[in-house]
Amino acid sequence: MTQANQTPDSGITIVDLRSDTVTQPSEGMRAAMAAAIVGDDVYGEDPTVAALEEKGAALLGKQTALFFPSGTQSNLAALLTHCGRGEEYIAGDRYHVYTSEAGGAAVLGGIMPCPIATQADGGLDPEAVRAAIKPDDPHYPVTRLLCLENSVSGKVLSPDRIAGPAAVAAKAGLRVHLDGARLFNAAVALNIQASELAAPADSVSICLSKGLGAPAGTLLVGAEDFIAAARRQRKILGGALRQVGVLAACGLYALENNIQRLAEDHRRAALLAGALAQFDGLEVQRQAAPSNMVFITPRTEDHAALTLYLRDKGILIGGQRPTIRLVLHKDIDDDGLERCCAAFRQFYRYR
Ligand SMILES: Cc1ncc(COP(=O)(O)O)c(C=O)c1O
Structure with missing residues (x-):
């Protein structure tokens, strides 16, 4: 064949x-897919999805997780959850969420992007983040969120390059979202736990369908109240799927076998x-x-x-x-x- x-x-x-x-998908992943016990995940009855979400949250050191079809939808649901209409997010001008997700947050959420220079190593200058945060003035959008990314076009950011800008954001009362489509690549390259890189972020999006080798799927991880609100956004975006444990089984296999x-x-x-x-x-x-x-x-x-x-x-x-x-x-x-x-x-x- x-x-x-x-x-x-x-x-x-x-x-x-x-x-x-x-x-x-490897033979082992296909076998896991075939053997998956499934249920209607919109009813919260798919045990394989539940196992994947639990495993993902534990690896990232967050309370809970939600399974999405794609990284784009996971990032978008995160932005729609963190920000309301007329509010803005700060992001690197070379970050995927700003450059390559069809302006979804603006199209569907009335959320303004505020791009700032991405530095040569892929990180953001904490001072530039501070300067981009708008004062409380009715002329300006309300700055609500800082979006970080790791790795950035293959460039790995160390914990301090994530924590620096995140600390500036947190001090100003902003939330922090980390697009960690390839966060496990960064963690393995640095020989540290992914949870260390995820710690300064309120929400993290992790793709299972890139280096981890699953055919589809992304996990959004964060606190329980955030994920409950993101679940509503996922429904609006049409991302709530039924017996999706067949795909979650691939993601679970990937987290168990393909990180190291x-x-x-x-x-x-x-x-x-x-x-x-x-x-x-x-x-x-x-x-x-x-x-x-x-x-x-x-x-x-x-x-x-x-x-x-x-x-x-x-x-x-x-x-x-x-x-x-x-x-x-x-x-x-x-x-x-x-x-x-x-x-x-x-x-x-x-x-
Ligand atoms: C950094 C980053 N974030 C998000 C995404 C979006 O993932 P998806 O293709 O699953 O929508 C990608 C896809 O290449 C990416 O590279």
Whole structure:
């Protein structure tokens, strides 16, 4: 049988570096899915969802959790819960919640974004957060929330880079939401517990469908009263699902089996960055604490040729310009990494 990550004609396994969202559920995950005991989760009767939410909350050190279909919906429900119409959230101008979630909070909640400069390491300057908080004046929106992110485009923020801006926000009476789509990558890269990174935040969104390898699903974690209110927002957004334990089983499997193995992706990302840095005509961004992403900037004239050359060898890279993101994940093993390095080597040999 041809696997979804094999080309049908050659049977070559595709090395897909476009994202960590492209993974296939493993055999073990599929077995967990098949064996899941389910119930109607809108009635609160799905034991697998309950087990996942309990496990997620415990790992993040929060009271409780709520299962969402996607990270976008989880972030949006968090914003709608924290902020009302005419209120605003501060976020990094390169953070996903501001750049890549279709302005959902403004569209559906009348919530203003207040973007501030994302620093080179992906963090926010606490002073810039302080300066962005509006005084109590009827001319201004009410600043209600600070949105942080970790990791940020593969950059890992240490606990103090989260705690610094969060402390400024808390002192001013703001709530703090952390988009931790890849928080476990950050925790594994820093060799600390994810709960340490989550501690300064009132709510945290954790994607199960990225490096953790589940086909769908995100957990929003926080205090019981916050999650009760977020449950209402999830209903409004159409995200309350029925026998969704089949998906929660994948998330539970991911939390039990796929966190520590993220270190493998980080190791391969560091090897890939080192190998690619040797070629003239290819710039590789260095990461202070490598996680699962490598950013490369080929010469403009090489972009299309490189992409096509790699595709011919069964290696997929993203179409971003001028800098391309390469993402390591559980479906790229050492053989895949070696094939990728060899293909780049061959391409640059003749440039
Ligand atoms: C940092 C970050 N937050 C949120 C999301 C949204 O997740 P989803 O694609 O599940 O909606 C993504 C997706 O790539 C992301 O990278």
